[in-house]
Amino acid sequence: MDQLPRTLRVLWDLEPKPTRSTGPALSRERIVRAAIELVDEQGMDALSMARLAERLGCATMSLYRHVASKDELQAVMLDAGLAEPPRQDDPNDNWRAGLETWARTLLAVYLRHPWMPRMEITGPPLSPGQLGWLEAGLVLLHDTALQPIERMSVMLLVAGYVRTEATMAIVGDEVRRDVGPDSARETVEQVAKLIDPQRFPALSEIVESGAFTSAPFDFDHFTYGLRLILDAIAVRANHQMTGP
Structure with a gap:
């Protein structure tokens, strides 16, 4: 799996999580959730690591311990934003x-x-x-x-x-x-x-x-x-x- 691009390793949860504290309850999940809220409100042009750090109340560099780049962040946002697909619960449905x-x-x-x-x-x-x-x-x-x-x-x-x-x-x-x-x-x-x-x-x-x-x-x-x-x-x- 080491041959996979880093972004895919992150998406499949194959990348090690940071072990050192990076601020109050900061995690990849919290960063992604805040980023989605930001772009839902203001559009993708409003997304920057500095603005996201301000929203989370942490230093900008702290974000890079969880996401390596803005491109990686956007990829994780897209995956998280999809949520769960509908399931066909009724076997009579075609x-x-x-x-x-x-x-x-x-x-x-x-x-x-x-x-x-x-x-x-x-x-x-x-x-x-x-x-x-x-x-x-x-x-x-x-x-x-x-x-x-x-x-x-x-x-x-x-x-x-x-x-x-x-x-x-x-x-x-x-x-x-x-x-x-x-x-x-x-x-x-x-x-x-x-x-x-x-x-x-x-x-x-x-x-x-x-x-x-x-x-x-x-x-x-x-x-x-x-x-x-x-x-x-x-x-x-x-x-x-x-x-x-």
């Missing part, structure tokens, strides 16, 4: 209902911690929290006709969809909060007038229908898109097929 609950629960996590879906993806899901969510989804698909590699692909697809939709929702909320909902809608309407039918014939049809200006405000894109994904998965899950 995979589709379970996967929809999984997706909606993950969406709620992201909306509760708006910084999470906007963090840079630096590699495959390898932390305990990420793999816990992956495991919970794979269990739902276990008794379908999907091959193991297909189950993995399905979960990556659904997870990516939820992350993207959460990011769009968060950005939209920020825009409407900053400029007001009426101003945000007016901006979309003004852009719609700039769409030339000669240059954007397909998009112009959408504009004429009114869908372009209503889409960001009145349509439940998440539910619609998730339904399409689940419909496609069902075709594969209910019929044994060979090849991708």
Whole structure:
């Protein structure tokens, strides 16, 4: 396990804990909890080791005995912020209902911690929290006709969809909060007038229908898109097929 990067060793609790006192009840768990509270309140731009130390009432250098860097701290924050995935307790529930609950629960996590879906993806899901969510989804698909590699692909697809939709929702909320909902809608309407039918014939049809200006405000894109994904998965899950 020594070959693992330090951040993964920390996430899997393979790194030794400090043995010397570093302030009043200071621990990695307390540092991470305070960091999550800080960025939930003020956004990721507000996070610095100095500001976090001030919040915890300790010296900045004390933090580095528990987390080696700000990047490592953010990785641990992401894993801790995910919390526990939903479990399918009712054996009568089918995979589709379970996967929809999984997706909606993950969406709620992201909306509760708006910084999470906007963090840079630096590699495959390898932390305990990420793999816990992956495991919970794979269990739902276990008794379908999907091959193991297909189950993995399905979960990556659904997870990516939820992350993207959460990011769009968060950005939209920020825009409407900053400029007001009426101003945000007016901006979309003004852009719609700039769409030339000669240059954007397909998009112009959408504009004429009114869908372009209503889409960001009145349509439940998440539910619609998730339904399409689940419909496609069902075709594969209910019929044994060979090849991708």
